Amino acid sequence: MLIKKPSDIKPSEITPESVYRNRREFMVDGSKLLFGAMAGTGLPALASAQNGDRLKARAPASMQRPAPAPWWVDKFSNIKPAPDAEPFFTGESLTPYQDVTRYNNFYEFGMDKGDPSANSGAFKPDPWSVQITGEVAKPGTYHLEDILKPVDLEERIYRLRCVEAWSMVIPWIGFPLADLIKRFEPTANARYVEFETLVDRNSMPGVTSRFAIVDWPYREGLRMDEAMNPLTMMVVGLYGNYLPSQNGAPMRLIVPWKYGFKSIKSIVKINFRQTQPNTTWNDLQANEYGFFANVNPGVHHPRWRQDMERRLPQTLFSRQHIETRLFNGYGEHVAHLYDGMDLARYY
Numbered sequence: 499m500l501i502k503k504p505s506d507i508k509p510s511e512i513t514p515e516s517v518y519r520n521r522r523e524f525m526v527d528g529s530k531l532l533f534g535a536m537a538g539t540g541l542p543a544l545a546s547a548q549n550g551d552r553l554k555a556r557a558p559a560s561m562q563r564p565a566p567a568p569w570w571v572d573k574f575s576n577i578k579p580a581p582d583a584e585p586f587f588t589g590e591s592l593t594p595y596q597d598v599t600r601y602n603n604f605y606e607f608g609m610d611k612g613d614p615s616a617n618s619g620a621f622k623p624d625p626w627s628v629q630i631t632g633e634v635a636k637p638g639t640y641h642l643e644d645i646l647k648p649v650d651l652e653e654r655i656y657r658l659r660c661v662e663a664w665s666m667v668i669p670w671i672g673f674p675l676a677d678l679i680k681r682f683e684p685t686a687n688a689r690y691v692e693f694e695t696l697v698d699r700n701s702m703p704g705v706t707s708r709f710a711i712v713d714w715p716y717r718e719g720l721r722m723d724e725a726m727n728p729l730t731m732m733v734v735g736l737y738g739n740y741l742p743s744q745n746g747a748p749m750r751l752i753v754p755w756k757y758g759f760k761s762i763k764s765i766v767k768i769n770f771r772q773t774q775p776n777t778t779w780n781d782l783q784a785n786e787y788g789f790f791a792n793v794n795p796g797v798h799h800p801r802w803r804q805d806m807e808r809r810l811p812q813t814l815f816s817r818q819h820i821e822t823r824l825f826n827g828y829g830e831h832v833a834h835l836y837d838g839m840d841l842a843r844y845y
């Protein structure tokens with residue numbers, strides 16, 4: 499993000515118009531393909547046919563990932579589909595699965611958009627545990643299985659707006675971050691939440707690259723009221739299935755009204771604290787990346803236009819330039835968090 503020019507998508511990444519199906523068509527085709535593929539590969543079916551019918555969006559057969567642990571499969575057999583109303587659903591066309599999973603920012607696997615999908619083959623998201631520290635009554639190291647056991651997974655269809663001026667619409671699977679936070683019983687001193695990504699030198703080639711610009715681990719943070727907002731989501735899947743490594747397996751954050759860099763991937767640590775934490779991009783270039791990072795067409799960025807965005811996928815015939823909205827269109831649900839704040843100063 500820091501050193502890349504606002505490049506257009508490479509020709510190889512352009513998805514033909516024919517692949518860009520509307521949401522309803524995708525739902526039907528995707529589920530048929532998925533079950534067909536599962537039957538042929540011996541992979542455990544991740545969702546029953548009944549659940550597949552209910553879910554709004556399903557992954558296509560092209561996904562090639564190892565079968566996850568049995569408990570994980572069980573969890574995915576009972577996902578509550580997205581409601582038909584904002585803010586947890588948008589009627590905009592979904593970004594196709596292949597774009598969501600091949601056009602990524604995950605610098606631990608390299609800095610080009612295709613690097614995370616190409617270089618994450620050795621990454622192992624299972625077993626996984628998350629360290630809970632700081633201002634909570636129940637600190638400790640929690641296995642992902644225990645984190646997810648009491649959780650009801652739900653689908654939410656959100657817009658994702660990157661500071662690089664591209665955007666997508668993605669059907670995520672997860673649960674409200676607030677529900678998880680409450681389980682650790684934060685103290686009255688917990689005013690901020692800090693997140694860290696795994697650093698694994700063996701499976702993350704970007705971490706050892708001599709071109710790396712990040713001081714690992716990748717770190718992000720939210721104010722407590724932002725973390726507790728019902729829109730803030732812990733994500734463990736997309737398109738009805740578990741998360742591919744390149745999208746932040748096994749568990750990542752999604753904060754739909756903020757620029758994508760706040761949505762930290764592959765989380766191994768959550769720390770509750772009294773003071774505002776340092777965050778990766780803010781540390782690297784504070785004049786370009788603020789702590790709040792609310793999507794805001796009125797705040798100038800030195801390298802990318804923030805009043806317009808490119809909705810992916812673009813094709814040769816359809817550039818899909820659309821206007822960026824304040825808070826990425828979620829203002830009705832989050833603007834009150836910033837009452838009285840100068841959004842140009844606290845960008």
Ligand code: MTE
Binds near residue numbers: 606660716759
């Ligand atoms: N998390 C980690 N650990 N490392 C990263 O490089 N990139 C961020 C965010 N989370 C990043 C990360 C950026 S800049 C964006 S836009 C989103 O992830 C992209 O998410 P996606 O690849 O699933 O679209």
